[in-house]
Amino acid sequence: MNILLLSMPDSFEHMPTVAIRMPNAALTSLAGNIDPHHKVAIADLILVQARVRETVERLMREIDPDVLGLSVMTFQRKTARKIIDLVRSLSPDVRVVVGGYDPSLATEAYTDISWGGVDFIVRGEGEITFRELLRAIENQSGYDRILGLSYRSGDRFCHNPDPPVSNLEGDEIRLPNRNARVLRGYTALGRQVDVIETSRGCTFDCSFCSIIEMRGRNFHTYPLDRVIADIRDARNHGARAIFIVDDNIMLNVRRFEALCQAIIDAGLHDIDYTVQAMTSVIANHGEQLAPLMRQAGFRYVFLGIENILDEDLTFLRARRKNIKREDGHTAGNAAIKAIDFLHRNKIYVVGGLIIGNPNDTHASLEANIEFARAYVDWPYIQHPTPYPRTPMTKDFRDHGLIINERLEEYDGTTAIVRSEHLSAEEIEFRRWRADRWMKLRHLPVAFAHSPFFVLHNGLRMLAHLLRGSTLKSLLGLEDPRQAFERYRAIRQAEREYL
Numbered sequence: 001m002n003i004l005l006l007s008m009p010d011s012f013e014h015m016p017t018v019a020i021r022m023p024n025a026a027l028t029s030l031a032g033n034i035d036p037h038h039k040v041a042i043a044d045l046i047l048v049q050a051r052v053r054e055t056v057e058r059l060m061r062e063i064d065p066d067v068l069g070l071s072v073m074t075f076q077r078k079t080a081r082k083i084i085d086l087v088r089s090l091s092p093d094v095r096v097v098v099g100g101y102d103p104s105l106a107t108e109a110y111t112d113i114s115w116g117g118v119d120f121i122v123r124g125e126g127e128i129t130f131r132e133l134l135r136a137i138e139n140q141s142g143y144d145r146i147l148g149l150s151y152r153s154g155d156r157f158c159h160n161p162d163p164p165v166s167n168l169e170g171d172e173i174r175l176p177n178r179n180a181r182v183l184r185g186y187t188a189l190g191r192q193v194d195v196i197e198t199s200r201g202c203t204f205d206c207s208f209c210s211i212i213e214m215r216g217r218n219f220h221t222y223p224l225d226r227v228i229a230d231i232r233d234a235r236n237h238g239a240r241a242i243f244i245v246d247d248n249i250m251l252n253v254r255r256f257e258a259l260c261q262a263i264i265d266a267g268l269h270d271i272d273y274t275v276q277a278m279t280s281v282i283a284n285h286g287e288q289l290a291p292l293m294r295q296a297g298f299r300y301v302f303l304g305i306e307n308i309l310d311e312d313l314t315f316l317r318a319r320r321k322n323i324k325r326e327d328g329h330t331a332g333n334a335a336i337k338a339i340d341f342l343h344r345n346k347i348y349v350v351g352g353l354i355i356g357n358p359n360d361t362h363a364s365l366e367a368n369i370e371f372a373r374a375y376v377d378w379p380y381i382q383h384p385t386p387y388p389r390t391p392m393t394k395d396f397r398d399h400g401l402i403i404n405e406r407l408e409e410y411d412g413t414t415a416i417v418r419s420e421h422l423s424a425e426e427i428e429f430r431r432w433r434a435d436r437w438m439k440l441r442h443l444p445v446a447f448a449h450s451p452f453f454v455l456h457n458g459l460r461m462l463a464h465l466l467r468g469s470t471l472k473s474l475l476g477l478e479d480p481r482q483a484f485e486r487y488r489a490i491r492q493a494e495r496e497y498l
């Protein structure tokens with residue numbers, strides 16, 4: 001059969017597509033795990049953000065798929081529906097499968113029979129379920145025994161039981177298939193970027209995170225030789241920068257050290273790596289770990305600082321992963337120590353912070369913004385967002401704090417909830433106002449590393465950073481809230497991808 005797999009074009013503020021366009025890890029893994037006689041094509045629509053309709057129409061003509069699969073996050077649901085409607089108008093008989101976080105955790109949003117857009121929903125990990133689904137379609141053998149599958153049957157949807165999580169140690173999940181990609185243009189500041197995974201799952205339960213509802217509290221790892229083979233494959237496909245998409249790779253710090261060493265031994269340390277990390281691990285093991293990471297090629301670490309105030313960390317259920325230990329005792333927030341280790345080893349910090357929590361005041365917002373200004377290289381400040389079935393979502397609903405039900409705005413940088421003391425708009429405004437100037441400070445670093453790219457794209461990058469501003473507002477001759485309103489209008493218009 002012909003299979004076409006799509007990831008959505010929607011991006012968000014901290015990942016401006018002028019500078020960063022990453023592939024979707026799920027789709028290559030799915031493509032690597034279907035039976036080899038199928039013809040499979042992957043299109044990451046982030047690469048064609050301004051030409052979504054034309055691209056989908058062209059791919060439908062050229063690939064003529066029997067099965068179309070879409071990977072969808074919650075803020076992309078509206079776009080996914082539009083794409084499905086477009087595809088149905090072009091090819092009414094194509095079987096439509098959706099998977100990923102939104103279909104898995106908000107399954108009911110895709111089972112509207114009157115819409116009739118979706119035939120199958122793959123919940124949770126997809127490789128085995130999708131492979132079995134394709135076999136069942138091909139052999140017309142029925143769908144009722146495929147774990148993790150929801151399927152349309154007459155005028156209702158049937159939901160099979162959940163699948164067990166995959167034990168990644170064996171060869172149950174094969175390597176991703178990067179040859180299936182049909183679009184070009186992946187980039188991280190001019191270097192071709194790819195994604196790899198070394199593990200899945202997490203044993204923490206932060207209240208804002210979807211991972212626990214998605215797969216339970218567990219942690220499974222791929223063998224390191226498989227990881228190295230994956231990195232080598234990415235490199236052979238042109239990657240010079242790699243983003244490690246693991247949910248929480250730092251759960252086994254010894255293994256992570258071994259991975260760094262394996263990267264060095266394999267001669268793959270000329271790639272720029274980015275990884276997400278808990279502050280506690282870097283603070284408590286940084287002395288040895290940070291130099292080793294540097295040697296292995298790690299350039300950016302996305303630190304899950306989440307918040308620097310204890311009360312907010314408690315609300316976010318993120319205290320435990322942000323605690324530093326000294327002489328066998330817990331000794332406060334780990335963020336500064338972790339950042340210090342990374343900076344001493346010339347590794348840049350993407351600072352993940354979540355502000356706008358229920359008890360936040362101007363003072364608590366400013367404390368976090370001030371922290372970002374003082375310590376992080378690239379602020380990744382988000383607002384708490386009520387994604388389906390996270391513990392936080394229930395809390396916000398119970399307290400009546402959610403002010404916006406437009407899911408396409410659930411992108412992390414739009415404030416969807418207010419605090420007890422501040423309006424959502426005020427929270428977002430404060431972040432937006434500080435954010436741009438902090439990011440601007442990182443441009444010289446980007447220029448030093450990628451001069452050619454920044455020379456060619458610097459103006460567009462600047463224009464993205466300062467969206468909404470005019471000369472008047474930059475000179476302080478206009479109320480900044482007017483520039484903020486213009487920024488929001490631009491963001492609003494941007495969300496219409498087709």
Ligand code: B12
Nearest residue numbers: 011012022026069071073074099100125126209210247412
């Ligand atoms: C890596 C990552 C990123 C990277 C993305 C890199 C990339 N291009 O892939 C970065 C840092 C850029 C990022 C950004 C964002 N992310 Co993010 N990210 C993740 C993370 C850590 C891992 C995702 C991943 O690749 N996993 C590995 C793959 C193999 O697993 P998978 O995606 O689950 O796919 C499997 C199944 O879901 C299923 N499946 C998936 N798609 C499909 C499609 C079909 C057809 C089928 C059959 C099956 C299937 O099969 C796959 C294989 O088993 C998750 C989870 C977490 N712990 O935080 C969050 C997560 C996915 N991100 C999330 C969000 C919200 C965002 C942002 C909007 C804001 C933010 N929090 O930063 C932005 C938006 C990005 C954009 N488009 O602009 C949310 C999504 C919540 C939701 N309900 O939608 C998550 C769950 C985090 C959370 N808050 O809980 N993210």
Ligand code: SF4
Nearest residue numbers: 202204205206209247
């Ligand atoms: S540590 Fe990271 S992956 Fe684990 S629950 Fe918290 S945010 Fe999610």
